[in-house]
Amino acid sequence: MGGALARACAGPDVQLSLWGRDPDRLAAIAEACLAAGAKVETRSLDIADVDAAIAAARSEDMAAPFDLALLVAGLGETRAPGDLVEAAELVARLGTVNFTAPAAIGAALGERMAARRRGALVFIGSAAAFHALPFAAAYSGTKAGLARFADALRLNLRPHGVTVTLVSPGFIDTAAGRRQAGSQAGTRPFALSPDVVAHRIMRAVQRRQAHLILPWPFALLRLFDRALPAPLRDRLLLSLTPPA
Ligand SMILES: NC(=O)c1ccc[n+]([C@@H]2O[C@H](COP(=O)([O-])OP(=O)(O)OC[C@H]3O[C@@H](n4cnc5c(N)ncnc54)[C@H](OP(=O)(O)O)[C@@H]3O)[C@@H](O)[C@H]2O)c1
Structure with missing residues (x-):
């Protein structure tokens, strides 16, 4: 998903910093x-x-101020087969990568953008945040935490000219997404391609949209x-089963 977003942003006069x-x-x-004409650095x-x-x-923001920061990284592991609950170590890892890190980076950049009175932050959450998934308590819980953080940060930064967009995708047709769903297309209803999702995210940013849920059946x-x-x-x- 991060790659699709980078390609969607790339073009002449664009400077990108790609992290992973x-x-x-x-x-x-x-x-x-x-190849699309952007200047690119990687970290x-x-x-x-x-x-x-x-x-x-x-x-990085001091050296070349960000207009837009897309916080995409996330882990989607769920309870291992045979386990009663998710391993404590997994819960800790997901807490850090899915919540603490993006929230902290967003706060650091949001504060600097607010001082310049311009900028946009995008947090990639998940539609899993809407449901208490018993086999994915850490995933749904960390994404729910990120969603609440993004919404509160949005209100905080709005008077300072900075927009915050929360994206809550259902299924995206990435390798990681397929792996999490047991690699069967049928187990991922309404899955969208990363390029379609990237396009919709960039449009939401232009519109200064607070929350993008896609595809629409997940809003229902x-x-x-x-x-x-x-x-x-x-x-x-409780009747939902974890990915195979
Ligand atoms: N795919 C779906 O169906 C789906 C649905 C809803 C939400 N999402 C969310 O969308 C986002 C992207 O998902 P995806 O399907 O594109 O997954 P992915 O292919 O596994 O990508 C995850 C990205 O996060 C980076 N990453 C993971 N841990 C990291 C760490 N500790 N430090 C730095 N970078 C790290 C990975 O880069 P490196 O491997 O280079 O570190 C990779 O670029 C995630 O936040 C995910 O929760 C996905």
Whole structure:
């Protein structure tokens, strides 16, 4: 998804900074963006080292101020087969990568953007945040936390000329997404291609949209979850099975 967003942003007069852990993946995305005329830098960094990620965000913004920061990185692991609950270590890892790191980087950049009175932040959450998924308590919980953080940060920064957009995708047809869903297309209803999602995200940013839920059936599911009586909702959620 990060690669599709980078390609959607790339063009002449655009300067990109691409972050990730895998230098080869970064280099391949950088090459495509360079071919589209963008200036590109890459940074190989594990955002689980939150202090290093905050420092890198501040120093890059000092050198070349960001107009737009897309916080895309996330882990989608769920409860392992046979486990009663998710392993404590997994819960801790997802807490750091899915919530603490993007929230902290967003805060660091948001503060600097507010001082310039311009800028946009995008947080990639998940439609899983709308539901208490028993086999993915950490994933749905960390994404729900990120969603609440993004909404509150949006209100905080709005008077200072900075916009915040939360994106809550259902299924995106990435390799990681397919892996999480047991690699069967049928288990990922309404899956969208990363390029379509990237295009919709860039349009939402231009419109200064607060929340983008896509595709639309996941917005309906969210309402359905809220409207159901609790015992019925619990029974439905318990009947959901984790990915194979
Ligand atoms: N695919 C879906 O169906 C779906 C649905 C809803 C929401 N989402 C969300 O969309 C986002 C992108 O998902 P995706 O499907 O594109 O997954 P992906 O292919 O696994 O991409 C995840 C990205 O996060 C980076 N990343 C992971 N851990 C990192 C770390 N500790 N430090 C730095 N970078 C790290 C990875 O880069 P490196 O490997 O180079 O580190 C990779 O670029 C995630 O936040 C995910 O939760 C996905």
